[in-house]
Amino acid sequence: MNRVNSIRVESGAWVCFDHPDFRGQQFILEHGDYPDFLRWNGHNDHMASCRPVGMGMQHGENYRLEIFEGCNFTGQCLEFQDDCPCLPSQGWSKNCVNAIKVYGDGAWVLYEEPNYRGRMYLVERGDFRSFSDWEAHSARIQSLRRVVNFF
Known part of the structure:
Protein backbone atom coordinates (compact mmCIF):
# COMPACT_ATOMS: atom_id res chain seq x y z
CA MET A 1 0.00 0.00 0.00
CA VAL A 53 10.25 10.23 15.84
CA GLY A 54 12.56 10.03 18.84
CA MET A 55 11.04 7.25 20.88
CA GLY A 56 13.22 8.27 23.84
CA MET A 57 12.34 11.96 23.75
CA GLN A 58 10.99 13.55 26.89
CA HIS A 59 8.53 16.42 26.65
CA GLY A 60 10.09 19.52 28.20
CA GLU A 61 13.71 18.55 27.56
CA ASN A 62 16.18 21.33 26.89
CA TYR A 63 15.97 21.46 23.10
CA ARG A 64 18.65 23.37 21.26
CA LEU A 65 19.64 23.68 17.62
CA GLU A 66 22.49 25.58 15.96
CA ILE A 67 22.44 26.47 12.27
CA PHE A 68 25.53 27.37 10.24
CA GLU A 69 26.01 29.32 7.04
CA GLY A 70 28.77 27.06 5.71
CA CYS A 71 29.34 23.34 5.51
CA ASN A 72 31.32 21.71 8.32
CA PHE A 73 30.03 24.25 10.87
CA THR A 74 31.68 27.34 9.35
CA GLY A 75 30.49 30.90 8.84
CA GLN A 76 27.61 32.66 10.57
CA CYS A 77 26.02 30.63 13.39
CA LEU A 78 22.69 31.12 15.13
CA GLU A 79 21.20 29.15 18.04
CA PHE A 80 17.51 28.35 18.61
CA GLN A 81 15.56 26.95 21.53
CA ASP A 82 12.12 27.82 20.18
CA ASP A 83 10.26 27.71 16.88
CA CYS A 84 11.18 30.27 14.24
CA PRO A 85 8.64 31.04 11.48
CA CYS A 86 11.09 33.24 9.54
CA LEU A 87 14.88 32.97 9.83
CA PRO A 88 15.57 36.42 8.32
CA SER A 89 13.49 38.01 11.08
CA GLN A 90 16.01 36.56 13.56
CA GLY A 91 18.99 38.09 11.78
CA TRP A 92 19.79 35.21 9.44
CA SER A 93 21.01 36.99 6.31
CA LYS A 94 21.10 33.97 3.98
CA ASN A 95 18.29 31.91 2.48
CA CYS A 96 20.21 28.71 3.13
CA VAL A 97 21.53 26.60 5.99
CA ASN A 98 24.46 24.33 5.22
CA ALA A 99 25.16 22.66 8.57
CA ILE A 100 23.25 21.95 11.78
CA LYS A 101 23.94 20.68 15.29
CA VAL A 102 21.00 19.28 17.28
CA TYR A 103 21.49 18.98 21.05
CA GLY A 104 19.47 17.13 23.66
CA ASP A 105 16.80 14.57 22.91
CA GLY A 106 14.77 16.91 20.74
CA ALA A 107 13.88 16.78 17.09
CA TRP A 108 13.31 19.70 14.73
CA VAL A 109 11.51 20.16 11.43
CA LEU A 110 13.21 22.37 8.85
CA TYR A 111 11.10 24.01 6.14
CA GLU A 112 12.20 25.40 2.79
CA GLU A 113 9.80 28.35 3.03
CA PRO A 114 8.86 30.84 5.79
CA ASN A 115 5.89 30.12 8.05
CA TYR A 116 6.45 26.36 8.08
CA ARG A 117 5.69 25.79 4.41
CA GLY A 118 7.34 23.90 1.58
CA ARG A 119 9.38 20.73 1.77
CA MET A 120 10.15 19.61 5.29
CA TYR A 121 13.10 17.75 6.75
CA LEU A 122 13.46 16.11 10.14
CA VAL A 123 16.69 16.43 12.12
CA GLU A 124 17.25 14.61 15.40
CA ARG A 125 20.17 14.70 17.84
CA GLY A 126 23.50 14.84 16.05
CA ASP A 127 25.76 16.77 13.74
CA PHE A 128 24.81 17.43 10.13
CA ARG A 129 27.86 18.74 8.24
CA SER A 130 25.97 19.39 5.00
CA PHE A 131 22.37 19.65 3.80
CA SER A 132 22.82 16.26 2.13
CA ASP A 133 23.21 14.77 5.63
CA TRP A 134 19.51 15.53 6.31
CA GLU A 135 18.68 14.31 2.78
CA ALA A 136 17.67 17.72 1.43
CA HIS A 137 17.76 18.61 -2.26
CA SER A 138 19.27 22.02 -1.45
CA ALA A 139 20.40 24.11 1.51
CA ARG A 140 17.30 26.33 1.31
CA ILE A 141 15.80 26.60 4.82
CA GLN A 142 13.57 29.52 5.85
CA SER A 143 11.76 28.34 9.01
CA LEU A 144 12.10 25.70 11.72
CA ARG A 145 10.12 24.31 14.63
CA ARG A 146 10.55 21.81 17.44
CA VAL A 147 8.73 18.49 17.28
CA VAL A 148 6.50 18.13 20.30
CA ASN A 149 6.36 14.43 21.05
CA PHE A 150 3.76 12.85 23.30
CA PHE A 151 5.11 9.27 23.64
Missing part, protein backbone atom coordinates in the same frame (compact mmCIF):
# COMPACT_ATOMS: atom_id res chain seq x y z
CA ASN A 2 1.46 3.36 -0.94
CA ARG A 3 -1.64 5.56 -1.29
CA VAL A 4 -3.15 7.09 1.83
CA ASN A 5 -6.24 9.25 1.99
CA SER A 6 -6.55 10.00 5.71
CA ILE A 7 -4.51 9.56 8.89
CA ARG A 8 -5.14 9.79 12.62
CA VAL A 9 -2.12 10.12 14.90
CA GLU A 10 -3.17 9.15 18.40
CA SER A 11 0.19 9.53 20.09
CA GLY A 12 3.71 10.56 19.30
CA ALA A 13 5.15 12.11 16.21
CA TRP A 14 5.90 10.25 13.00
CA VAL A 15 8.11 10.93 10.01
CA CYS A 16 6.67 9.48 6.80
CA PHE A 17 8.26 9.15 3.37
CA ASP A 18 6.89 8.93 -0.14
CA HIS A 19 9.33 6.10 -1.01
CA PRO A 20 10.06 2.73 0.66
CA ASP A 21 12.97 2.25 3.06
CA PHE A 22 12.60 5.73 4.62
CA ARG A 23 13.62 7.60 1.48
CA GLY A 24 12.18 10.47 -0.49
CA GLN A 25 10.15 13.47 0.56
CA GLN A 26 9.50 13.63 4.30
CA PHE A 27 6.26 14.50 6.11
CA ILE A 28 6.13 14.99 9.85
CA LEU A 29 2.82 14.10 11.48
CA GLU A 30 2.01 14.92 15.08
CA HIS A 31 -1.01 14.23 17.27
CA GLY A 32 -4.24 14.94 15.41
CA ASP A 33 -6.44 14.10 12.43
CA TYR A 34 -5.44 14.51 8.80
CA PRO A 35 -8.73 13.97 6.88
CA ASP A 36 -7.14 14.22 3.42
CA PHE A 37 -3.65 14.18 1.95
CA LEU A 38 -3.70 17.96 1.43
CA ARG A 39 -3.44 18.33 5.24
CA TRP A 40 -0.24 16.31 5.53
CA ASN A 41 1.32 16.45 2.08
CA GLY A 42 -0.23 18.98 -0.22
CA HIS A 43 1.11 17.33 -3.38
CA ASN A 44 -0.15 13.76 -3.63
CA ASP A 45 -1.43 10.82 -1.60
CA HIS A 46 1.72 8.67 -1.73
CA MET A 47 3.22 7.26 1.46
CA ALA A 48 5.48 4.23 1.35
CA SER A 49 7.19 4.11 4.76
CA CYS A 50 7.08 5.75 8.18
CA ARG A 51 8.72 5.54 11.60
CA PRO A 52 8.21 7.15 15.01
